[in-house]
Amino acid sequence: MKMPKKNISGRATLNDVATIAHVSAVTVSRVLRRPEMVSADLRERVLKAVRELAYIPNQMASALASSRTGRIGVIVPSFTNGVFGDFLRGIHDLMVPAGFQVVMLNSNYMPGLEESAIITMLGQFPEAIILTGTGQTKQARRALEQSGIPVIQTFELTNRPIDMNIGLSQSDAGYGAAEHLLKLGHRKLCAISAPFDARSLKRLEGYRQALTESGVEPRIVSVDEPSSIWLGSRLLVEMVERFPETTAIFCGNDNLALGAMFECQRRGIAVPGRMSILGFNDLELAGSAYPAISSIATPRYEMGRAAAEIILEIVRGSGKRPERRQIDLGFKLIERDSTAAWRG
Amino acid sequence: MKMPKKNISGRATLNDVATIAHVSAVTVSRVLRRPEMVSADLRERVLKAVRELAYIPNQMASALASSRTGRIGVIVPSFTNGVFGDFLRGIHDLMVPAGFQVVMLNSNYMPGLEESAIITMLGQFPEAIILTGTGQTKQARRALEQSGIPVIQTFELTNRPIDMNIGLSQSDAGYGAAEHLLKLGHRKLCAISAPFDARSLKRLEGYRQALTESGVEPRIVSVDEPSSIWLGSRLLVEMVERFPETTAIFCGNDNLALGAMFECQRRGIAVPGRMSILGFNDLELAGSAYPAISSIATPRYEMGRAAAEIILEIVRGSGKRPERRQIDLGFKLIERDSTAAWRG
DNA sequence: TGTGGCGATGACAGCGCTGTCAACAAATTG
DNA sequence: CAATTTGTTGACAGCGCTGTCATCGCCACA
Numbered sequence: 001m002k003m004p005k006k007n008i009s010g011r012a013t014l015n016d017v018a019t020i021a022h023v024s025a026v027t028v029s030r031v032l033r034r035p036e037m038v039s040a041d042l043r044e045r046v047l048k049a050v051r052e053l054a055y056i057p058n059q060m061a062s063a064l065a066s067s068r069t070g071r072i073g074v075i076v077p078s079f080t081n082g083v084f085g086d087f088l089r090g091i092h093d094l095m096v097p098a099g100f101q102v103v104m105l106n107s108n109y110m111p112g113l114e115e116s117a118i119i120t121m122l123g124q125f126p127e128a129i130i131l132t133g134t135g136q137t138k139q140a141r142r143a144l145e146q147s148g149i150p151v152i153q154t155f156e157l158t159n160r161p162i163d164m165n166i167g168l169s170q171s172d173a174g175y176g177a178a179e180h181l182l183k184l185g186h187r188k189l190c191a192i193s194a195p196f197d198a199r200s201l202k203r204l205e206g207y208r209q210a211l212t213e214s215g216v217e218p219r220i221v222s223v224d225e226p227s228s229i230w231l232g233s234r235l236l237v238e239m240v241e242r243f244p245e246t247t248a249i250f251c252g253n254d255n256l257a258l259g260a261m262f263e264c265q266r267r268g269i270a271v272p273g274r275m276s277i278l279g280f281n282d283l284e285l286a287g288s289a290y291p292a293i294s295s296i297a298t299p300r301y302e303m304g305r306a307a308a309e310i311i312l313e314i315v316r317g318s319g320k321r322p323e324r325r326q327i328d329l330g331f332k333l334i335e336r337d338s339t340a341a342w343r344g
Numbered sequence: 345m346k347m348p349k350k351n352i353s354g355r356a357t358l359n360d361v362a363t364i365a366h367v368s369a370v371t372v373s374r375v376l377r378r379p380e381m382v383s384a385d386l387r388e389r390v391l392k393a394v395r396e397l398a399y400i401p402n403q404m405a406s407a408l409a410s411s412r413t414g415r416i417g418v419i420v421p422s423f424t425n426g427v428f429g430d431f432l433r434g435i436h437d438l439m440v441p442a443g444f445q446v447v448m449l450n451s452n453y454m455p456g457l458e459e460s461a462i463i464t465m466l467g468q469f470p471e472a473i474i475l476t477g478t479g480q481t482k483q484a485r486r487a488l489e490q491s492g493i494p495v496i497q498t499f500e501l502t503n504r505p506i507d508m509n510i511g512l513s514q515s516d517a518g519y520g521a522a523e524h525l526l527k528l529g530h531r532k533l534c535a536i537s538a539p540f541d542a543r544s545l546k547r548l549e550g551y552r553q554a555l556t557e558s559g560v561e562p563r564i565v566s567v568d569e570p571s572s573i574w575l576g577s578r579l580l581v582e583m584v585e586r587f588p589e590t591t592a593i594f595c596g597n598d599n600l601a602l603g604a605m606f607e608c609q610r611r612g613i614a615v616p617g618r619m620s621i622l623g624f625n626d627l628e629l630a631g632s633a634y635p636a637i638s639s640i641a642t643p644r645y646e647m648g649r650a651a652a653e654i655i656l657e658i659v660r661g662s663g664k665r666p667e668r669r670q671i672d673l674g675f676k677l678i679e680r681d682s683t684a685a686w687r688g
Numbered sequence: 689t690g691t692g693g694c695g696a697t698g699a700c701a702g703c704g705c706t707g708t709c710a711a712c713a714a715a716t717t718g
Numbered sequence: 719c720a721a722t723t724t725g726t727t728g729a730c731a732g733c734g735c736t737g738t739c740a741t742c743g744c745c746a747c748a
Contacts, residue, residue: 010492013734024698029736039696054490059467060404060413061734064703069404080429088423092450101464104448106436120445123403146398148354229632262634285629288573290606357704368728373706383726405704408733 012053021049032057063125071101072311073126075117077109077133077197082283083253083300084132087154090304091130098312100127107132109196109226115140122147128311130304134158134165135198150314150321152307156199157328165326166306170199173296173331174206177250177278180294180333182214185342186248186276190219192235192260193252194227200252203280207250219243227252232259233266240267247342248276254286257293261338272340282334292336299329356397365393376401407469415445416655417470419461421453421477421541426627427597427644428476431498434648435474442656444471451476453540453570459484466491472655474648478502478509479542494658494665496651500543501672509670510650514543517640517675518550521594521622524638524677526558529686530592530620534563536579536604537596538571544596547624551594563587571596576603577610584611591686592620598630601637605682616684626678636680643673 018025023042030037031046038046049055063069072095076084088104095102105121107114115137121129122143128150136144136153144151144162151163156170181189189211195201204220211218221239223231232255239246251257257279264271271277271291279286282297306327314321362369367386374381375390382390393399407413416439420428432448439446449465451458459481465473466487472494480488480497488495488506495507500514525533533555539545548564555562565583567575576599583590595601601623608615615621615635623630626641650671658665 011490014736015734025734026698026736027696030697033736037696042697054487056463056466056487058408058469058734060408060469061703062736064402064404064408064705065734065736067703067736078429079423079432080426082424082426085422085424119400122400125402125404143398143400146355229629233632258629259632262632265634285573285602288577288603288606290609358706359704369704370706370728371726374727377706381726386727402704405733406706408735409704409706411706411733 011058012055014055014057016053017046017049017055020052021046067125069101069125069127070099071103071124071126072308073103073105073121073124073129075105075107075114075121075129075131077107077114079104079106082285083281083298086300087132087304090301090306091308092304094305094308094312111135111137119143127315128152130154130307130311131162133198134161136162150311152310154303154307156202157326161325163325164310164321166303166310166329167327168298168329168331169206170202171206171209173280173298174203174208174250175210176206176331176333177203177280177296178207178210178218180335181248181250181276181278181339182210182216184248184276184339185344187216187342187344188243188245188247189216189250190221190239190243190246190248191250191252192232192239192256193220193222194225194231194235194256195222195252196224196226197252203252219246222252227255229255229259229262232256232261233263234259236260236263240269246275247344248278248339250278250280252280254279254281254283254293254295257295257338258285258289261289261291261293272338276339276342278339282332287334287336289338291338294336294339295334297332297334299331302329355402356399358399358401360397361390361393361399364396365390411469413445413469413471414443415447415468415470416652417447417449417465417468417473419449419451419458419465419473419475421451421458423448423450426629427625427642430644431476431648434645434650435652436648438649438652438656453542455479455481463487471659472496474498474651474655475506477542478505480506494655496654498647498651500546501670505669507669508654508665510647510654510673511671512642512673512675513550514546515550515553517624517642518547518552518594519554520550520675520677521547521624521640522551522554522562524679525592525594525620525622525683526554526560528592528620528683529688531560531686531688532587532589532591533560533594534565534583534587534590534592535594535596536576536583536600537564537566538569538575538579538600539566539596540568540570541596547596563590566596571599573599573603573606576600576605577607578603580604580607584613590619591688592622592683594622594624596624598623598625598627598637598639601639601682602629602633605633605635605637616682620683620686622683626676631678631680633682635682638680638683639678641676641678643675646673 014025014028017028028046031043105117107117118140130152132155134153153165156167191207193200208218221235269275279293279295282295286293286295358369358372361372375387449461451461462484474496478497497509498511500511535551537544552562565579613619623637623639626639630637630639
C-alpha cells in the first residue's frame, strides 16, 4: 500500500486523495459533493482512495471557500432543564436530516453570558440562529442584526422582534392558569415562582392581572434562584407560614409543583383535597406523578420544529423571509388530579 | 464615517479593520490575540475600528491558518436526561473559562448515530473528544485513533480504551446495589430496567452476580425502550403481576424508581414498609421525593471535570498523555427513606 | 469529412486568517 | 560615536477547500 504524504495535522487532505486516485483535487471534491457530475469509473477510484485514507473533509476549509457552513446556532438558558430538551429535539428532527449541523450554546439564564454566546456563535458563521426568549442585550441585538442571517426568537412573544418570533404569550398562559383555579372556586390563591427565568415574571403578570380583575389578592412567594424540585418544597414551607389559608397554588413550573406536592405529602396536606396544585410546562413528570399534576402545556417541541421549518425555507429559498414574522403557538391547560373544586 | 468595503457575506474582515485603522492586517490580528505585542497607540486605534465595524473574527479562517480550533467535542446519548446535564456542566466549568468552545452532539443512544456524530465532529477538527460509554463501532474507533487527538471515554471502565478512560465500574455499582438490599434482609428481589442504555446491562450483571452468590434468584423485568418515569410505573405493574412476592426493587435509574414509587402509591403499596425501592444515579429528584429515594450516586459532574482537566493538561503541555490512562471515580450508596430492613 | 454541442475533467485563484521572517527605528552599550 | 540589541511593524506565503472558467474528447448531424 502506498504511503501518501500527510499534512501537518497528520490527516489526509483532498490532495492526498487526489494523488492516490490519480485525479485532480476538484474531481475528488465533486465526487464527495455532487457525485452525479463524475463518471462512474472515476467515482469509484476516488471513493476507494477516500476509504483507504479514512479521509474526512476539513469542514473549515470547505466553509471558508464556499461561505456556507451548514451550521445552525441555538442558544438555550440550560441544558439540564427538560423544557429545552424537547425544544432541541424539535430542531434536530428537521435540521439534522436536512444535512445541517446544530451547534448549541448555553447562556445559564444570564443575559451577559447569552451575549458572549451570541458573539461566539456569530464567529462560527452559522446560517441562522435560534434564541430563547426575547431579552437579548443591545449589543447582542446589534451584532445579530448586522450579521444579516435569519434570527428566530422563541418561547415568548414580543412586539419588537430582532427578525422572526415564534412562541406563546407567557402572560396569557399565567392568566389562564389563574382563571382555571378561580373557576374551581378558589379564592385564597398563591403563586410560587423562581423568577430566575425571565419568562416566569411574565407568567406572574398574567396571574396577577386575572386575580386583580376578580378582586382576589394575588399572593406570590418567590426566590430568585435556579428552579428545582427541592426549591418547590422550600417555597411551599414558606407559603404555609405566610399564607396558611391558601387553598390553591400556581407553580412557576412543574419542578416547583412536584416539590410543592412532595412537601404537602410530607406534611399531611391533602392534594387536591386541602390544596390544589397547578404546574407549568407539562413535562413528563407532571403527568406521571401521583396524584397526576395539572399543568399548562407549552408547545416546546413544536416551537423547535417550526423554527427549523422556517429556517429551511429561507435557506433553501432565495433567503426571503416569510410573510408572517411572528407565530403564536399557544398553550393548553391540562387538567389532572392535583387541582379540584374548592368546597369551602 | 468612512464606508469600508465589505466581503461577500456582508461582514467586516480583518482587512477592513486594518484599512480603517491605517495599519496592516497582521497588526490587527495581533491586537486581538496578543495585545502586549502592540504599542498602546496602535492598539487603541485598532480597537476603535473593531468596535466601529462590529468586527467579529472568522473562526474558520483563523482555525485554518493556525490549525488550532479551540474546540472540544462531546458526544452524549441524550440532552434530555439529567445525567448528562451534570456531566456537561463539569466539562463547561473548566473548558469555557479556559477559552475553549464545547461542541456537543447527540447520539440518541444509537451506536450508528454515534459513529456519524464522531465523523461529523472530526470534520470540525476538535482538539479533543469526550465520549460517553465504551461501545463505539469499529469504524468510529479507527477514525478516532487515526485522528491522533486525545479521546476520553467516560461513564464506564474498559480494558481496552481507545485512548483514555474515566468512569466507574457499572457492574460493581449494580453489585453494590444488590448487596445493600440483601443486607437489609430482602430475599425476594427484582430489578426493573430499560437496557436501551448499554450501561444498564452492566449494572444488571453486577446485580445478578451478587444475588447468585447469595443464592437468591435474580429476577428482572425490563423493556428495551427509552427510560422515563412513566415506564417505571409500567414496569412496576408488570413486576407485581409476575412476581407479587417481591419486597425490594433495584431500579436501573432514578426516573424508573420514581415512576415505580408513584405506582406503588397509586396501588396502596407502602414504600418502604411493603416495598423497598432503590434508584440509580442520585439525580435531584431522588433526594427531593417523598419518601426520599435511596440511590447509587454516580460522579457525573466529577467525570466531566476530570476529563476537562486532563484535556487541558495535554493541550497546554506538549501533547503528552498522562501516566494513568484510566481513572476510576467510584460510586456511593446514598441511603434514604425508600429502602428499609425487611421484617418478614 | 467537417462542424457544433455536450459532458467530463482540470487549472487557477482566492476565501480570511496566522506563522515566519525581514525591515526598521529607538534604545543601549563599550 | 559606532555597534549592537530590543521592540514594533509589515510583506508574504499558505492552511484545505470550492467557484469559475478553460480544455478536451466524443458523438451527432449534415
